[in-house]
Each structure stands twice: as structure tokens, then as C-alpha cells.
Amino acid sequence: MAIxxxxxxxxxDKQTHYCPGCTHGIIxxxxxxxxxxxxxxxxxxxxAPVGCSVLAYDYFNCDMHEASHGRAPAVATxxxxxxxxxxxxxxxxxxxxxxxxxxxxxxxAHRGEKITTIFVNNAxxxxxxxxxxxxxxxxxxxxxxxxxxxxxxxxxPLRVSEMLATIDGAAFVERVSVDTPANIRKAKKAIKExxxxxxxxxxxxxxxxxxxxxxxxxxxxxxxxxxxxDNMIPYYPIGNFRRPGEVx
Amino acid sequence: xxxxxxxCAGFGGQGVMLMGQLISYAGMLEDKxxxxxxxxxxxxxxxxxxxxxxxxxxPIGSPVIANDATAAIIMNLPSLDKFExxxxxxxxxxxxxxxxxRKTKRTDLHVYYIPANxxxxxxxxxxxxxxxxxxxxxxxxxIVSVESVMAALxxxxxxxxxxxxxxxxxxxxxxAEAVTQ
Amino acid sequence: MAxxxxxxxxxxxxxAIKAGCKYFFxxxxxxxxxxPEYMSRELPKNDGVFLQAESEVSAINMVYGAAGAxxxxxxxxxxxxxxxxxEGITYIAGAELPCVIVNxxxxxxxxxxxxxxxxxxxxxxxxxxxxxxxxLVFAPANLQEMVxxxxxxxxxxDYYRNPVMMVGDGMIGQMMEPIExxxxxxxxxxxxxxxxxxxxxxxxxxxxxxxxxxxPAELEKHNERLQVKYNEMKEKEVRYEVYNMENAxxxxxxxxxxxxxxxxxxxxxxxxxxxxxxxxxxxxxxxxEKAFDEIPTTCxxxxxxxxxxxxxxxxxxxASNGRxxxxxxxxxxxxxxxxxxxxxxxxELVGGAK
Numbered sequence: 001m002a003i004x005x006x007x008x009x010x011x012x013d014k015q016t017h018y019c020p021g022c023t024h025g026i027i028x029x030x031x032x033x034x035x036x037x038x039x040x041x042x043x044x045x046x047x048a049p050v051g052c053s054v055l056a057y058d059y060f061n062c063d064m065h066e067a068s069h070g071r072a073p074a075v076a077t078x079x080x081x082x083x084x085x086x087x088x089x090x091x092x093x094x095x096x097x098x099x100x101x102x103x104x105x106x107x108x109a110h111r112g113e114k115i116t117t118i119f120v121n122n123a124x125x126x127x128x129x130x131x132x133x134x135x136x137x138x139x140x141x142x143x144x145x146x147x148x149x150x151x152x153x154x155x156x157p158l159r160v161s162e163m164l165a166t167i168d169g170a171a172f173v174e175r176v177s178v179d180t181p182a183n184i185r186k187a188k189k190a191i192k193e194x195x196x197x198x199x200x201x202x203x204x205x206x207x208x209x210x211x212x213x214x215x216x217x218x219x220x221x222x223x224x225x226x227x228x229x230d231n232m233i234p235y236y237p238i239g240n241f242r243r244p245g246e247v248x
Numbered sequence: 249x250x251x252x253x254x255x256c257a258g259f260g261g262q263g264v265m266l267m268g269q270l271i272s273y274a275g276m277l278e279d280k281x282x283x284x285x286x287x288x289x290x291x292x293x294x295x296x297x298x299x300x301x302x303x304x305x306x307p308i309g310s311p312v313i314a315n316d317a318t319a320a321i322i323m324n325l326p327s328l329d330k331f332e333x334x335x336x337x338x339x340x341x342x343x344x345x346x347x348x349x350r351k352t353k354r355t356d357l358h359v360y361y362i363p364a365n366x367x368x369x370x371x372x373x374x375x376x377x378x379x380x381x382x383x384x385x386x387x388x389x390x391i392v393s394v395e396s397v398m399a400a401l402x403x404x405x406x407x408x409x410x411x412x413x414x415x416x417x418x419x420x421x422x423x424a425e426a427v428t429q
Numbered sequence: 430m431a432x433x434x435x436x437x438x439x440x441x442x443x444x445a446i447k448a449g450c451k452y453f454f455x456x457x458x459x460x461x462x463x464x465p466e467y468m469s470r471e472l473p474k475n476d477g478v479f480l481q482a483e484s485e486v487s488a489i490n491m492v493y494g495a496a497g498a499x500x501x502x503x504x505x506x507x508x509x510x511x512x513x514x515x516e517g518i519t520y521i522a523g524a525e526l527p528c529v530i531v532n533x534x535x536x537x538x539x540x541x542x543x544x545x546x547x548x549x550x551x552x553x554x555x556x557x558x559x560x561x562x563x564x565l566v567f568a569p570a571n572l573q574e575m576v577x578x579x580x581x582x583x584x585x586x587d588y589y590r591n592p593v594m595m596v597g598d599g600m601i602g603q604m605m606e607p608i609e610x611x612x613x614x615x616x617x618x619x620x621x622x623x624x625x626x627x628x629x630x631x632x633x634x635x636x637x638x639x640x641x642x643x644x645p646a647e648l649e650k651h652n653e654r655l656q657v658k659y660n661e662m663k664e665k666e667v668r669y670e671v672y673n674m675e676n677a678x679x680x681x682x683x684x685x686x687x688x689x690x691x692x693x694x695x696x697x698x699x700x701x702x703x704x705x706x707x708x709x710x711x712x713x714x715x716x717x718e719k720a721f722d723e724i725p726t727t728c729x730x731x732x733x734x735x736x737x738x739x740x741x742x743x744x745x746x747x748a749s750n751g752r753x754x755x756x757x758x759x760x761x762x763x764x765x766x767x768x769x770x771x772x773x774x775x776x777e778l779v780g781g782a783k
Binding site for chain 3: 058
């Protein structure tokens with residue numbers, strides 16, 4: 001019998017701890033498939049963050065570091081400077097990257113560090129229990145914004161891709177979503193392009209992935225997908241913000 | 249027993265750090281025990297600069313001068329105010345009289361007033377005032393030889409400043425003459 | 430090899446490169462700036478990489494990454510900057526990675542000052558980071574000793590897979606002394622680093638650099654294993670000097686540049702027929718408790734002399750274990766103790782003892 005589908009070699013056999021309906025699993029698989037398809041799995045070193053994907057080091061089937069909260073880009077910098085010929089990536093959430101780790105992400109881009117960042121934006125702190133993130137939308141409820149986020153109190157949500165696209169060293173910046181099969185295919189294409197950007201030594205590359213958190217949003221997985229489409233995509237438009245060779 | 253503790257002080261740009269380094273370097277070349285400890289920080293930027301130099305026949309204990317200097321080479325007035333009290337009785341106090349009008353308040357020291365900037369200008373380069381003072385100090389104490397200081401200077405200057413060696417040597421000599429004539 | 434006259438901060442850099450250091454990540458702070466400046470000039474000439482990070486926090490995390498990737502790596506800073514690095518230091522200790530951290534101590538608390546101090550004793554020996562971890566802490570008293578210890582620092586870091594802290598103060602960083610670069614001690618037997626993240630090449634299981642253990646039993650086991658390592662350090666790594674101990678009436682305890690000032694005081698007191706000994710810890714952790722067994726029966730009391738308001742004095746009391754009264758003399762904020770100050774305090778004690 002012909003094999004028509006099998007799990008990517010880029011993931012280990014370990015069962016993930018993610019909640020039902022969470023899109024981390026999809027994003028893990030996309031990254032792993034890309035590493036396998038580019039045939040760089042044995043040359044890859046990943047950095048896991050603090051947050052829901054803290055245990056990503058158990059899931060990716062390559063050498064991994066677990067970093068402290070927000071510092072994954074700095075850890076990746078240390079690794080890449082030691083092994084400039086390896087593929088180095090970070091996998092970070094929005095609390096990790098857009099809040100505590102803003103200095104690290106800005107400066108890894110500013111240096112044009114030849115690493116790739118997968119930035120999972122689900123507009124909330126998942127692991128710690130649904131607290132407000134810099135990416136939480138106006139009116140969105142969080143355990144530390146029980147009446148919903150307001151502009152007066154917390155400002156407007158931070159658009160990370162747009163911000164990073166202003167930095168010369170950020171060679172590839174794209175925001176994608178994993179809400180539909182078509183968008184998932186586009187997301188994979190962007191992730192592949194980001195890693196290729198690294199392999200070609202063009203500079204820093206990042207893919208922001210809009211993701212759901214049914215548990216902390218208090219929704220069914222299907223409602224969560226709909227909420228993402230109705231609320232997140234209008235504020236966080238999907239699309240490419242920067243590619244190598246483009247002058248903006 | 250050799251145990252010289254020298255303060256070199258002036259304002260930034262007068263070459264007081266170099267003066268101290270040359271004494272240390274020359275001492276090392278002569279197999280003596282030496283240390284050089286600078287003041288550092290914001291006061292260095294255009295303010296007063298000073299360093300403490302030890303030259304000894306025994307291993308250096310504390311590199312800090314604590315009211316026990318055997319000599320002070322003073323390039324400007326604020327440094328005289330600050331450091332004349334730090335010299336032990338019978339110690340040497342060398343004062344740059346080109347820039348310092350007042351006399352020392354101490355009566356228990358060997359004091360030398362040397363118009364270092366005027367002598368340097370006579371040589372054609374105002375920047376060697378520090379070497380005039382150093383020449384005077386070496387002549388008085390013979391702590392290290394002029395040859396060792398020149399060897400140290402050659403190393404410090406390198407290729408790019410080698411053309412300045414001659415005028416520095418002349419300045420050392422002129423400084424020596426200033427305290428012997 | 431002939432002696433060279435070098436500034437302390439630069440000598441540290443030179444010694445580190447000779448010890449095989451290839452990577453340096455740092456952030457500017459006085460009074461250690463000449464060290465990163467030196468590394469930025471010299472590392473590229475030695476097949477190495479210097480990188481100025483955006484913060485001390487990032488610098489130590491770059492060290493964490495590079496150490497995990499198998500490199501010989503160091504960083505340096507001064508007191509408030511070391512405080513910022515503590516997060517990374519506990520991760521490095523927890524993940525059991527080797528690195529060398531240089532701390533050129535300045536006065537505190539807060540932004541404090543930039544002049545020499547020893548007020549980081551607690552920060553470097555007690556950790557500032559979370560959890561049960563220890564650093565091997567060297568505190569040389571002069572530049573030659575600093576240079577000599579550098580090779581051991583890197584080798585010990587690799588041997589124990591643990592961060593090693595090299596502690597100097599502003600004086601050590603800024604002063605110049607003649608230095609001789611001697612051939613390395615080869616005190617430690619070094620192994621390969623099969624645990625490093627170098628890419629699996631599809632030929633081995635992935636290596637994971639990690640300090641997370643969510644299972645309490647597993648984390649306790651990890652801690653017990655770390656303790657075995659720290660106990661080995663306590664057994665093998667204690668270094669100290671004793672000075673003028675014979676018939677000493679009082680024994681002073683001082684480290685780093687303060688010990689040099691204390692030696693001057695001891696020599697002067699000797700001329701006045703007052704016998705005072707010195708215990709100089711060279712390792713601040715492990716603290717040289719066994720040095721206290723060398724204290725003669727003539728000794729009536731101990732005194733810790735520090736450039737702080739009294740931090741090491743706690744360890745002196747622990748080591749004394751009630752055998753002698755323990756006194757303290759210190760200056761702080763960048764004020765350096767003088768031999769006269771020490772002598773005066775000793776005379777008070779001698780007078781009081783009679």
C-alpha cells in the first residue's frame with residue numbers, strides 16, 4: 001500500500017500539552033515540515049520561549065535551547081555567532097516577544113542577525129491564565145483587564161510586524177493566519193521564505209502568526225477561529241511587510 | 249631600600265597619566281617592582297587627572313597613596329591644593345610655576361618651582377611640559393634612568409609618533425637642567 | 430616570557446584570549462570598559478567574535494546561547510550590570526553550562542558610584558538569581574594573580590559545567606602592573622562537549638539545553654546532583670593565602686586589593702611589635718573555612734576588613750564558629766581603607782584585649 005501521508009520528521013513523537021483547538025500544533029507542524037523540506041533539520045538549533053510553547057524543545061526534532069522569558073533572540077544570537085553555518089530559529093509568543101522581550105526582538109532585527117523568528121500572536125497570555133498582552137485588542141477581556149482593554153488605561157495594541165518592518169536589518173517580515181486551510185498554506189509558504197532568507201544570509205526574518213486561544217478567550221475552537229477572523233485580522237492585517245531586495 | 253611613591257597630577261591633556269606610566273614602565277625595564285593607579289571617571293573629562301606610581305625593590309603592597317607620597321609632580325593649581333598635603337616630610341614637591349602662581353604652604357619639603365610650560369615653548373612644543381617636569385624629577389631622584397624612560401617612550405609612541413621622540417628627550421634634559429642650574 | 434606593563438582590564442582580556450576564549454558579549458559600564466574595548470580589537474584577530482549587546486540582560490543570554498552551543502565564552506560588567514545579569518546567570522547554572530563572568534566592582538547600592546568597592550560580596554557568593562546554585566568565585570589581589578587565574582577560570586567552568594565569576598574592583602581594572610603570561614597550569618582534565626547544540630546532522634538524538642523541570646521529584650534530583658558538584662568544588666577549589674600568622678594576636682581577613690592595604694598595615698604593626706596575621710581568601714566561594722584552623726592559639730580575635738559596610742564578615746563568623754570574637758572594619762562608597770585606619774582599629778582591639 002502506498003503511503004500518502006506521514007508525520008513530518010521535524011517533530012518528535014512526544015504528545016503536545018496544548019489545549020484542544022489551540023493552533024500552536026498547526027504552527028509547530030508548519031515549521032517542522034519546512035525544516036524537513038529544506039533538508040536542514042540536522043543543521044537546525046531552535047530556541048523555545050517562556051509561555052505556552054515553553055516545552056517546544058520537546059516537540060521539535062532538532063537541537064534546542066530553552067530561554068528565559070523574552071530573551072530567545074539574545075540566546076539565538078549567541079548560538080548563531082558560534083555556529084554561523086547552522087539554521088537558528090526562535091519560537092515565541094506575544095507575551096514573550098511583544099512585552100518582556102521587546103528590546104531583544106528589536107535589536108536582533110537591528111543587527112540583521114541571520115536567524116528566523118516564529119511569532120505566535122494570540123492576543124493574550126495563555127500559560128499564566130489569560131492576562132492582558134500588549135497585543136490584546138480594545139474591548140477584549142483578560143484576567144487583568146476584567147472589563148476589557150481600554151485605550152485610556154493601556155494604549156492601543158502593539159503591531160509588531162509593522163514596527164519591525166521599519167528596521168533595516170529585518171529582511172523578511174510577514175504576518176499570516178492559520179484560520180483556514182488556504183491561509184495555513186500561505187503561512188507555510190511565508191515560513192519557508194523566512195528560513196530561505198536566513199539560508200541565503202539576507203538578514204533577520206520573522207513570521208507573525210495570528211493564532212487562537214479558545215481556553216483563555218472562553219470560546220469553542222470554532223468560535224475562536226471566527227473571533228480571530230472578525231477581530232484580529234482587521235486590526236492585524238495579514239500580508240508581507242518586507243522581503244529581501246525590496247526598498248520600502 | 250627603594251620605596252618611592254609618586255603622585256602625578258594636573259588637568260586632563262597635560263600628560264600626567266603618561267608621565268606616571270613612563271616611570272612605571274622604566275622601572276619594570278630595570279626589574280624593579282612597580283604599579284600605576286589612575287584616577288578615573290567623569291572628573292577626567294577636562295577636569296583634574298592624577299595617578300599614583302610605586303617603584304620599589306620589594307613587591308608592591310597597596311597601590312594607593314594614603315598621605316605617604318615621597319614625591320608629587322604638580323602641573324596645575326587645583327592639584328597643588330589637593331595633593332601638597334599628601335607628601336611625607338623631606339619629600340620632593342615639583343611645581344609647574346608656569347601655571348601655578350602661589351607657593352606651597354609646606355615648609356618641610358624639598359620644593360622645586362619649574363616653569364615647565366615656558367621651557368616647553370622655548371623647545372618649540374608646549375605639549376612636552378610634562379616631560380620637562382619628569383626630567384626634573386628623574387634628575388633629583390634617579391629612581392629610573394633617562395635611558396629606560398626613553399625606551400619606554402619609544403614603546404609607548406610606536407611608529408606613528410616616533411618623530412616626537414627627539415623633542416621629548418630634549419625636554420627631559422631641559423627639565424634636568426632646570427633643577428641643577 | 431618577558432614582563433609587560435598592562436592595564437588590569439586589558440590584561441584580563443589578554444589572559445582570556447590566551448585561555449582560549451573565543452566569544453565575548455558585553456555592554457558598556459564603568460570601570461570595566463577597557464575590557465570589552467580590548468576584546469573588540471583583539472578577538473577578531475584570534476578567530477573570535479566580539480558583540481556589544483543591547484543590554485546586560487541580552488549579553489548574558491547571548492553567553493547562555495554560545496555556551497550551550499559549545500563555545501568558550503565570557504562577559505564582563507560592573508556591579509549594577511551584574512545585578513541585571515543575575516537572571517541569565519541562574520539559567521546558565523541551572524542548565525549547567527560553562528562561562529566566565531568578570532565583575533569589576535563599584536560602589537552601591539543603586540547606581541552608586543564608579544570608584545572601587547567590595548560591596549558585591551553577597552551578590553557574587555549568595556547569588557542574586559533564584560534557586561540553589563553556586564558560582565566558583567575568584568578574587569585576585571593583583572594583576573599577575575588575575576592573569577594566572579584566568580586559565581583556571583575557563584578550565585574550571587568547563588570541568589564543572591558551571592559559571593565562574595572573576596571579581597576585581599575598580600583598582601584592579603584600572604591600575605597597571607607588570608605581568609608575565611606563564612604557561613597554563615593544566616589543573617583540570619577537560620572532556621569533549623557531547624551535550625552542546627551543534628546540530629544533530631541526523632546522527633544523534635537532539636541535544637536540549639534547559640533549566641526547566643516541572644516535575645518536583647525531577648527538579649529535586651537535579652538540585653541534589655548540583656549539590657554533589659558544589660561539594661566537589663568545596664573539596665577541591667578552596668584557595669587562600671595566610672600571612673604573618675605565627676604568634677599573631679589578631680588575625681585580619683581581607684581579600685582583593687584590600688588585602689594589599691592590610692598587608693601594609695601588618696608590616697607596619699610588626700615594626701611596632703604588634704603581631705597581626707592575615708587570611709586572604711582567593712576563592713570567595715567556596716570560602717576558605719579551613720584556613721581558620723591555621724590560626725595560632727595566641728590569637729584573641731578576628732577582624733574582617735572590607736571595602737563595604739560588612740558582608741564577608743558573616744562568612745568570617747561562620748568560619749570562626751564561635752572560637753574567636755569577630756570584629757569589622759570597612760570603608761565604602763569608593764572610599765579606600767588606609768593602612769592607618771586599619772592600624773588604629775587593630776590598636777583599639779589590642780588595647781581592649783589587654
